[in-house]
Amino acid sequence: MTIEQRLPLPPFNADTAALKVRMAEDGWNSRNPEKVALAYTKDSQWRNRDSFIKGREQIQQFLSEKWEKEQAYRLIKELWAYSGNRIAVRFAYEWQDKAGQWYRAYGNENWEFDENGLMQSRHASINDLAISEEERLFHWPQGRRPDDHPSLSDLGL
Numbered sequence: 001m002t003i004e005q006r007l008p009l010p011p012f013n014a015d016t017a018a019l020k021v022r023m024a025e026d027g028w029n030s031r032n033p034e035k036v037a038l039a040y041t042k043d044s045q046w047r048n049r050d051s052f053i054k055g056r057e058q059i060q061q062f063l064s065e066k067w068e069k070e071q072a073y074r075l076i077k078e079l080w081a082y083s084g085n086r087i088a089v090r091f092a093y094e095w096q097d098k099a100g101q102w103y104r105a106y107g108n109e110n111w112e113f114d115e116n117g118l119m120q121s122r123h124a125s126i127n128d129l130a131i132s133e134e135e136r137l138f139h140w141p142q143g144r145r146p147d148d149h150p151s152l153s154d155l156g157l
Contacts, residue, residue: 003116004038004116004118005116005117005118006038006039006116006117006118007117008020008117009113009115009116009117010084010085010113010115010117011084011085012082012083012084012085012087013082014079014082017079017082017087018079020087020113020117021077021078021079021087021089022077023039024039024077024089025075025076025077025091025145026144026145027039028073028075028077029073029074029075029142029143029144029145030143030144031067031073031142033059033060033061033063033064033067034060036059036063037056037059037060037063038056039118039119040056040059040118040119040120040122041114041118041119041120042055042056043055043120044056044059044118044119044120044121044122045120045121045122046059046062046121046122046123046124047122047123047124048062048122048124048126049124049125049126069097069098070093070095070096070097071095071096071097071098072094072095072096072142073093073094073095073142074093074094074095074138074140074142074145075091075092075093075138075145076091076092076093076138076145076149076151076152076155076157077089077090077091077109078090078091078151078152078153080108085112085113085114085115086110086111086112086113087110087111087113088108088109088110088111089108089109089110089111090106090107090108090109090152091106091107091108091109091152092104092105092106092107092152092157093105093138094131094136094137094138101130102130102131102132102133102135102136103128103129103130103131104128104129104131104135104136104137105126105127105128105129106126106127106129106157107124107125107126107127108124108125109122109123109124109125110122110123137155137157
């Protein structure tokens with residue numbers, strides 16, 4: 001049996017917690033459900049808005065449906081707090097629906113990791129705000145956010 005690990009491992013410090021957050025952001029910005037799901041335990045449990053999701057198969061299905069609906073998805077995550085094997089994150093992402101309406105979603109996540117650095121629990125609270133195209137702040141090409149792009153705090157979000 002091969003042990004799955006996702007570095008950095010808990011317990012987290014300021015640097016490793018910030019790295020874990022950036023790695024999660026990069027994964028989600030890839031919009032690759034199969035790849036993203038590998039960061040979670042096989043029996044990971046999520047609460048995402050009004051959805052309750054359990055396990056990698058449901059995570060993949062959820063993310064596939066999410067990114068089918070949420071076109072031009074761009075996400076920024078920011079470390080809020082950490083302790084032991086837990087990390088709290090705030091985030092914002094922008095997306096466009098199939099009718100052309102832009103949105104900015106704001107949210108908070110609480111994460112809990114197992115000893116191998118896989119996320120075993122994710123609780124997300126998210127609110128969507130309709131915005132105009134002129135109000136958009138996330139303009140990098142689809143994929144990883146450039147290192148020199150402003151953070152949420154820098155953008156005043």
